[in-house]
Amino acid sequence: MKNLLLTLCAVIALGSLTGCAATLPAQLPAGFQVKPVARSDSGTPFDAGRNGHFATVTDGTVALTDLQGKRVTVANGGASALSFSPGGHRLAVALATTGGSLLRIVDLNGATLGETKVAGRITSVAWRSEKEVLAGALNIRKYSFGSQMVSLLFQWDGSGVPVATTLNDVTLRPHVAKLPEQLLYNQLLIAVSPYRDEIAFTSLKDPPLFTPYLRVLIRNLDTGGGSEVGQVQLGQGKVMYAPDGESLVIADTDKATRRISLPEGKPVENWPSAAVNSALSPSGRYLLLDGHLYRKEKAIATFPAGSRGVFVPDGSAIAVSYQGQLFLVSGLEDAAAPAPPADLDRVLRLRRLRSQGLITDQEYQKQLEGKESTR
Amino acid sequence: MMKSLICAVLLLSAPVLAGAAEPCLPCHAEKTPAAVAQWQGSAHAKAGVGCEKCHGSDHDKIVKGEAKVGMKVCAPCHQKAYQEHRASRHGMGLHSGWGCTRNLSDRKPGECRFCHEEGDEAPRSDVQCARFLKQSPEMAEIGCNYCHSVEDACDSCHSKHMTDLKIVRDPNSCAKCHMGPDHPQWEMWQTSLHGTLNASTGRKTGPDCQTCHMPKGTHNVSIGITMNSGGVPYPAAKAQPARGDMVNICSDCHAPSFARKELERGDQVRSQSIAILKEAEHVIWDLNDRGLLDPMPENRPPHPLSGQRLVTDSQMLYEDTSHIERLFFKMKKYDYARTVKGAYHQNPAYTHWYGNAELKMDLVDIKSEASRLKERGKKGESKAAAPGAEDELKVLKKKFERGALSEAEYAREKGKVLEKMR
Numbered sequence: 001m002k003n004l005l006l007t008l009c010a011v012i013a014l015g016s017l018t019g020c021a022a023t024l025p026a027q028l029p030a031g032f033q034v035k036p037v038a039r040s041d042s043g044t045p046f047d048a049g050r051n052g053h054f055a056t057v058t059d060g061t062v063a064l065t066d067l068q069g070k071r072v073t074v075a076n077g078g079a080s081a082l083s084f085s086p087g088g089h090r091l092a093v094a095l096a097t098t099g100g101s102l103l104r105i106v107d108l109n110g111a112t113l114g115e116t117k118v119a120g121r122i123t124s125v126a127w128r129s130e131k132e133v134l135a136g137a138l139n140i141r142k143y144s145f146g147s148q149m150v151s152l153l154f155q156w157d158g159s160g161v162p163v164a165t166t167l168n169d170v171t172l173r174p175h176v177a178k179l180p181e182q183l184l185y186n187q188l189l190i191a192v193s194p195y196r197d198e199i200a201f202t203s204l205k206d207p208p209l210f211t212p213y214l215r216v217l218i219r220n221l222d223t224g225g226g227s228e229v230g231q232v233q234l235g236q237g238k239v240m241y242a243p244d245g246e247s248l249v250i251a252d253t254d255k256a257t258r259r260i261s262l263p264e265g266k267p268v269e270n271w272p273s274a275a276v277n278s279a280l281s282p283s284g285r286y287l288l289l290d291g292h293l294y295r296k297e298k299a300i301a302t303f304p305a306g307s308r309g310v311f312v313p314d315g316s317a318i319a320v321s322y323q324g325q326l327f328l329v330s331g332l333e334d335a336a337a338p339a340p341p342a343d344l345d346r347v348l349r350l351r352r353l354r355s356q357g358l359i360t361d362q363e364y365q366k367q368l369e370g371k372e373s374t375r
Numbered sequence: 376m377m378k379s380l381i382c383a384v385l386l387l388s389a390p391v392l393a394g395a396a397e398p399c400l401p402c403h404a405e406k407t408p409a410a411v412a413q414w415q416g417s418a419h420a421k422a423g424v425g426c427e428k429c430h431g432s433d434h435d436k437i438v439k440g441e442a443k444v445g446m447k448v449c450a451p452c453h454q455k456a457y458q459e460h461r462a463s464r465h466g467m468g469l470h471s472g473w474g475c476t477r478n479l480s481d482r483k484p485g486e487c488r489f490c491h492e493e494g495d496e497a498p499r500s501d502v503q504c505a506r507f508l509k510q511s512p513e514m515a516e517i518g519c520n521y522c523h524s525v526e527d528a529c530d531s532c533h534s535k536h537m538t539d540l541k542i543v544r545d546p547n548s549c550a551k552c553h554m555g556p557d558h559p560q561w562e563m564w565q566t567s568l569h570g571t572l573n574a575s576t577g578r579k580t581g582p583d584c585q586t587c588h589m590p591k592g593t594h595n596v597s598i599g600i601t602m603n604s605g606g607v608p609y610p611a612a613k614a615q616p617a618r619g620d621m622v623n624i625c626s627d628c629h630a631p632s633f634a635r636k637e638l639e640r641g642d643q644v645r646s647q648s649i650a651i652l653k654e655a656e657h658v659i660w661d662l663n664d665r666g667l668l669d670p671m672p673e674n675r676p677p678h679p680l681s682g683q684r685l686v687t688d689s690q691m692l693y694e695d696t697s698h699i700e701r702l703f704f705k706m707k708k709y710d711y712a713r714t715v716k717g718a719y720h721q722n723p724a725y726t727h728w729y730g731n732a733e734l735k736m737d738l739v740d741i742k743s744e745a746s747r748l749k750e751r752g753k754k755g756e757s758k759a760a761a762p763g764a765e766d767e768l769k770v771l772k773k774k775f776e777r778g779a780l781s782e783a784e785y786a787r788e789k790g791k792v793l794e795k796m797r
Contacts, residue, residue, distance in 0.1 A: 349764075349765075349796075352765070353764070353765060353768060356765075356769075357772065358765065358768035358769060358772055359768065359789070359793065363789070363793060367793060367796070367797070370797060
């Protein structure tokens with residue numbers, strides 16, 4: 001009893017000193033454990049690495065914290081995006097600078113391995129491989145009759161000049177260009193396919209007589225081929241690949257989320273929660289939507305409003321950021337992402353052909369089935 | 376003596392004219408005396424139409440070049456001419472000459488005003504020209520818009536302050552634009568029987584541009600024409616009435632049956648020339664299917680409107696292209712145009728030597744270049760591996776997209792390639 005009171009007092013005292021939430025007021029099923037692991041400023045990006053490291057922004061400083069609480073400062077200044085490499089040995093950090101952004105790769109000791117300037121504001125970073133990092137950036141130029149918004153993809157190997165590709169170029173009407181930044185910049189959140197050959201992202205469409213919306217697009221990184229697979233409302237710009245690499249989790253309405261098949265965009269699964277602050281576990285068994293944790297289609301836990309989460313790459317836990325604190329919620333029965341198919345090269349070749357419209361999806365499926373039937 | 380007389384008349388009439396042009400005259404008689412003198416001698420001055428009526432009264436705007444006297448300024452008083460002009464291909468001039476330049480480097484911000492007005496959310500025209508988009512602002516201004524601005528500028532033909540109809544009834548006023556390698560109508564008229572008779576005996580015997588293309592003073596210069604400005608024949612429903620109009624025009628001097636026969640001969644020359652063009656175009660698309668153009672569209676700066684694709688239609692370029700496409704550009708834009716327009720203008724030398732002979736020699740050059748590229752492609756193949764399934768599928772897709780393979784043929788051929796992949 002005495003220990004409990006002491007712990008409670010300590011928690012209250014610590015919380016009042018730091019301004020952070022000392023506990024995570026969540027409704028969790030039996031077997032889940034919660035542990036604070038790092039500080040994380042509200043509204044800032046964070047990520048969980050494969051080796052028990054967490055990247056957060058604290059008091060405007062980007063830091064790496066391990067499970068033992070050891071903290072290493074990585075960069076001074078706020079970051080617009082953070083992402084651990086697939087192996088967890090590197091962290092990509094997007095930092096805002098005057099007139100553009102800085103893309104930096106650091107190791108787990110905080111040492112800078114590479115750094116490059118990027119035109120525009122980086123909205124997301126993602127890793128294609130242990131060496132190649134992708135960054136999506138938005139560039140806005142203002143004219144009297146509206147604004148030009150250009151979406152750019154940067155592919156960077158950590159040295160040299162990143163390869164830039166224009167993904168979208170749209171003229172925004174003046175009233176659209178003046179929308180709040182959390183709406184306007186909540187797009188171009190790049191997701192890398194489990195096959196590492198393709199990305200999914202959203203980009204703004206502003207038709208003259210209609211409400212602006214986001215197009216959900218896929219693009220093969222090697223061929224540049226791709227297509228539009230769906231549309232979502234402004235502000236719901238996050239897309240996530242399901243582990244099969246053949247479907248995407250995207251917003252449906254403002255209160256629902258769907259999984260759509262690729263490349264035709266047909267819905268295959270639905271959830272009755274908004275696609276806000278969403279995250280998908282490595283095996284696809286758990287899905288976090290607007291504070292609700294789903295296991296398959298059933299909500300099993302609820303986190304407080306405003307909390308955001310990211311799954312640990314081995315699927316054992318989810319890191320949840322809430323009121324200045326990052327908590328590790330463990331006890332999940334997830335698994336690591338499925339291993340790539342044995343005939344990966346052949347599948348990649350077929351996906352490459354499909355991305356260019358050289359074969360239809362039916363022909364793609366038939367080729368895969370044909371291969372399986374000959375095994 | 377004559378000059379003194381004109382000056383005396385101008386001076387005597389000055390008080391009357393000044394009333395229409397107050398308060399501009401006192402300064403402009405000194406600053407721009409030629410403009411004032413031209414206006415004073417014009418029908419506008421006689422009718423009391425002063426400076427402000429056309430230029431407005433905002434002097435700052437005029438000085439900045441923001442008070443252009445466009446066609447809408449002239450239209451209220453010249454409705455008939457305005458409507459006829461709008462219905463003609465002159466009324467489409469600017470549309471075919473402009474395109475959005477915002478993504479091009481080193482542009483002048485003032486350019487936006489050609490298409491956008493302050494507060495516009497969308498441009499006033501969505502028709503774009505790839506060749507225009509490749510030009511620098513300076514080149515676009517003199518090389519494109521000096522002619523294509525005819526859409527919105529009466530002064531393109533009439534001059535700025537003079538109204539003398541002598542100016543626009545002179546074929547030289549057409550020559551500013553209708554000359555040169557791509558559409559030498561002025562030259563081919565001059566050296567035709569019509570033109571030579573005009574030079575020796577005048578327009579009553581030798582008709583000029585205006586006689587046939589602006590009959591009875593109409594501003595619709597497209598009357599009687601049976602193809603678009605790129606030489607593509609109109610469908611019969613549009614061509615037949617136009618042919619009737621032209622036969623009527625010719626019938627002022629010729630028997631209708633004679634006129635019709637002459638024009639139908641032009642139609643035959645046009646059909647034969649199109650067949651030669653199509654043959655050359657097919658050769659180029661075949662090379663593109665096989666990935667043998669040098670460079671291929673994906674390896675050169677993107678086409679301003681179509682991106683990294685082969686373009687051989689009216690939007691084709693003469694720059695940032697392969698050599699064989701550049702030959703085709705000359706063939707289509709220069710030699711085909713000269714053959715066909717030469718035939719309709721009854722000019723033997725333009726039809727044959729400047730046109731048809733060049734057209735046929737172009738085809739020889741294009742086939743020869745295609746052979747060279749194919750030969751080079753074969754050598755490349757022997758060094759590298761045989762073309763993979765992806766290349767084969769690309770060739771098939773391109774053939775299907777341009778109609779060289781039916782849907783069934785495409786599916787069958789694709790099936791064979793996929794079978795090999797298993």
